[in-house]
Amino acid sequence: MSPQDRHNPKVERHQEETSQGLAWVYQVRCTCGEEFDEYYAKQLAEQDKHRHLGKVAAPPAERCREPKKHRMRPHERCALCAGQLSLF
Numbered sequence: 697m698s699p700q701d702r703h704n705p706k707v708e709r710h711q712e713e714t715s716q717g718l719a720w721v722y723q724v725r726c727t728c729g730e731e732f733d734e735y736y737a738k739q740l741a742e743q744d745k746h747r748h749l750g751k752v753a754a755p756p757a758e759r760c761r762e763p764k765k766h767r768m769r770p771h772e773r774c775a776l777c778a779g780q781l782s783l784f
């Protein structure tokens with residue numbers, strides 16, 4: 697995985713025809729191209745999202761410690777923060 701790979705999984709929702717009528721279906725899609733199962737419960741889709749983020753997260757030592765300042769997401773590898781380790 698290259699550091700350029702960004703993961704921004706989002707829960708998307710659409711309506712689907714079922715025998716009971718229209719129902720909302722939730723599905724997670726990530727900017728890395730991965731797609732997940734469809735669920736009728738949003739919670740289950742949220743779980744997929746967290747599982748995916750957990751899987752693709754950078755090693756703890758390389759994660760951004762100041763996501764706001766560095767405009768990163770907390771699970772991402774941050775060159776600024778990871779680089780700081782070598783200064784100590």
Ligand SMILES: [Zn+2]
Pocket residue numbers: 702703704705726727728729730748752
């Ligand atoms: Zn992803």
Ligand SMILES: [Zn+2]
Pocket residue numbers: 759760761762763766768774775776777
């Ligand atoms: Zn950082």
